[in-house]
Amino acid sequence: MNPEITQWDRFLDSFFKLEVMAKYLPSIIDGFLLTCHLALLVVVTGLTLGLFLAIVRAYEFWLTSWLIAVFADVMRALPPLVFILLLYFGLPAVGISMSGYVVTWLTLALVLAAFSEEIFRAGILATPKGQWEAARSTGLNFGRTLAYVIMPQAIRMTVPPLTNRTIAITKNTALGTVVGVGEILNAATTAQSFSGNASPLVMGALGYLILFVPVVIFGRWVETRFAWQKQ
Amino acid sequence: MAGKPLLDVRALYKSFGKLEVLKGVDLAVAEKELVFVIGPSGSGKSTLLRCCNRLEEPSDGAIYVDGEEITAKLADLNAIRRGIGMVFQSFNLYPHMTAEGNVMLALRKVLKQPKAEARERALAALERVGLSDKADSYPNQLSGGQQQRVAIARALALEPKMVLFDEPTSALDPELVGSVLEVMRSLREAGMTMLVVSHEMRFARDAADRVVFMDGGNIVEQGPPEAIFGNPQHPRTRDFVSQIAR
Ligand SMILES: Nc1ncnc2c1ncn2[C@@H]1O[C@H](COP(=O)(O)OP(=O)(O)OP(=O)(O)O)[C@@H](O)[C@H]1O
Numbered sequence: 001m002n003p004e005i006t007q008w009d010r011f012l013d014s015f016f017k018l019e020v021m022a023k024y025l026p027s028i029i030d031g032f033l034l035t036c037h038l039a040l041l042v043v044v045t046g047l048t049l050g051l052f053l054a055i056v057r058a059y060e061f062w063l064t065s066w067l068i069a070v071f072a073d074v075m076r077a078l079p080p081l082v083f084i085l086l087l088y089f090g091l092p093a094v095g096i097s098m099s100g101y102v103v104t105w106l107t108l109a110l111v112l113a114a115f116s117e118e119i120f121r122a123g124i125l126a127t128p129k130g131q132w133e134a135a136r137s138t139g140l141n142f143g144r145t146l147a148y149v150i151m152p153q154a155i156r157m158t159v160p161p162l163t164n165r166t167i168a169i170t171k172n173t174a175l176g177t178v179v180g181v182g183e184i185l186n187a188a189t190t191a192q193s194f195s196g197n198a199s200p201l202v203m204g205a206l207g208y209l210i211l212f213v214p215v216v217i218f219g220r221w222v223e224t225r226f227a228w229q230k231q
Numbered sequence: 232m233a234g235k236p237l238l239d240v241r242a243l244y245k246s247f248g249k250l251e252v253l254k255g256v257d258l259a260v261a262e263k264e265l266v267f268v269i270g271p272s273g274s275g276k277s278t279l280l281r282c283c284n285r286l287e288e289p290s291d292g293a294i295y296v297d298g299e300e301i302t303a304k305l306a307d308l309n310a311i312r313r314g315i316g317m318v319f320q321s322f323n324l325y326p327h328m329t330a331e332g333n334v335m336l337a338l339r340k341v342l343k344q345p346k347a348e349a350r351e352r353a354l355a356a357l358e359r360v361g362l363s364d365k366a367d368s369y370p371n372q373l374s375g376g377q378q379q380r381v382a383i384a385r386a387l388a389l390e391p392k393m394v395l396f397d398e399p400t401s402a403l404d405p406e407l408v409g410s411v412l413e414v415m416r417s418l419r420e421a422g423m424t425m426l427v428v429s430h431e432m433r434f435a436r437d438a439a440d441r442v443v444f445m446d447g448g449n450i451v452e453q454g455p456p457e458a459i460f461g462n463p464q465h466p467r468t469r470d471f472v473s474q475i476a477r
Pocket residue numbers: 247250252270271272273274275276277278279
C-alpha cells in the first residue's frame with residue numbers, strides 16, 4: 001500500500017469532493033449573485049454619499065463640516081463587524097429591526113462613504129489654489145467652480161486610492177454571514193456543515209476570486225489610465 | 232492723465248493678521264491707460280492687484296471700477312469679476328480642458344451663452360492671441376508662452392473693462408517672453424486698460440503710460456517710464472531701478 005496515494009485521496013476527498021460540489025453548486029451560485037448585488041449597492045450608494053459629503057464639506061460651514069468630520073472619524077475607526085452587530089442586535093430593542101441584508105448594506109455603505117469623503121476631500125484640497133482663483137476671477141461662483149474646475153481634477157487624483165479602498169470595503173460583504181445574509185460565505189459554511197465536507201468552502205473561495213480578481217484588474221487599469229501628468 | 236479714472240483705488244489698507252501689507256495706497260488708472268507696477272518682493276504688488284477684483288478682501292479703503300464701488304458690502308462679486316480680467320504668473324489653465332474649453336467655460340456658465348455662440352467667441356479670442364490653431368490642444372501640449380496666451384484669451388473673451396496682469400512673463404523661458412509681450416502690446420493698441428505687475432523694463436519703457444514704484448506697502452514714486460527709469464527721484468526707487476537694470 002502506498003501511503004502517499006491515500007493522503008492525496010484524502011485531500012481530494014475533503015476539498016474537492018465532486019458529488020458534494022455538484023449538490024451545493026446552486027446554493028453557492030445564489031450566494032454569489034447576492035454578493036454581487038450587495039457589493040454593487042454598497043459601491044454605488046457609498047461613493048455617492050461620500051462625494052456628496054465632500055462637496056458639502058468644501059463649503060466650510062462650521063456645523064456641517066464638524067458633523068461630517070465626526071461621522072467620518074467614527075465610521076473609519078469602528079470595525080464594521082461591530083457596527084453590523086450593533087445595528088442587528090441592538091436596534092430591535094428600540095423598535096427598529098432591519099434585515100441582515102439591509103444592516104450589512106447600510107454599514108458598508110456608511111464606511112465607504114466615510115473613507116471616500118476623506119479621499120475626495122484630500123483631492124479637493126490638493127487641487128492648486130490657482131485653479132480656484134482663475135475660475136473665480138472669470139466670475140464663476142463657488143459652486144460652479146467646484147463642479148466644473150475643481151471636482152474633475154480632484155476625482156482624477158483620487159481614483160487610485162479610491163479604487164483600493166472600495167475593493168477592500170466591498171470584500172467585507174462576507175461579514176453579512178454573521179447576521180444571516182445568504183451571500184457566498186454564508187452559503188458555503190451552511191453547505192459545509194450539512195455535508196461535513198470542506199469542498200463548499202473551496203467553491204466559496206473560488207466564487208470570491210471570480211468576483212474580485214476582475215475588479216482588482218479593472219482597478220489597476222483605471223490607475224494607469226488616470227495616472228496623468230499634472231500641468 | 233487723460234479721462235476719468237476707470238480704476239480708482241482710495242486709501243487701500245490690507246493686513247494679513249499682524250502683517251500690514253498695504254498701507255493706504257491711492258492709485259487711479261484712466262481708461263485705455265497701461266500702468267506698470269514695479270517694486271521689491273513683498274512690497275504688496277500682488278496684493279494690490281488681487282484687491283482690485285477682490286480675490287483678496289481689503290481691510291480698509293475703497294476701490295471704484297467705472298464709478299461703481301466694488302468694495303461695497305452688497306457688491307455683486309461675480310458680476311464685478313466678470314468685468315475685470317486677470318492673468319496670473321502661473322497661467323492657471325484648467326488642465327482637463329482644451330484651450331477652447333478653457334476660454335469657453337465662463338462664456339457658457341457665467342454669461343450663459345449657447346454653445347455655438349460661445350465657441351465662436353472663444354475662437355475669436357484665441358485668434359487675437361494668435362492661437363486659433365491650438366484650440367483643441369490641452370494645456371500640457373502647449374508651451375508656457377502659448378499657455379499664457381490662452382489665459383489671456385480666457386480673460387479677453389469676457390470683454391472686460393480692464394485686465395490685471397500679475398507677472399505674466401516671469402514663469403516663462405526667456406525666448407517665450409516676447410510672444411506674450413507682443414499680445415499685450417496689441418491689447419494696448421486696441422485700447423485695453425491694463426494694470427501690470429512686471430519687471431520687463433524694456434517693455435515698460437516703450438509701452439507703459441506710467442510706472443508706479445511700490446515699496447513697503449506704499450507707492451513711493453510714480454511717473455512716465457522715462458522719468459522712473461531714467462531719472463528716479465526717490466533713493467529707494469534709484470536703488471531698485473539700478474538692481475533690475477542689471
Ligand atoms: N494670504 C497671505 N497670508 C499671509 N501673508 C500674505 C498672504 N499673501 C501675501 N502675504 C504677504 O504679504 C506681503 C506682500 O505680498 P505680495 O504677494 O503682495 O508681494 P509682491 O510685491 O507681489 O511680491 P513678489 O514680487 O514676491 O510677488 C508678503 O510679505 C507676503 O508674505
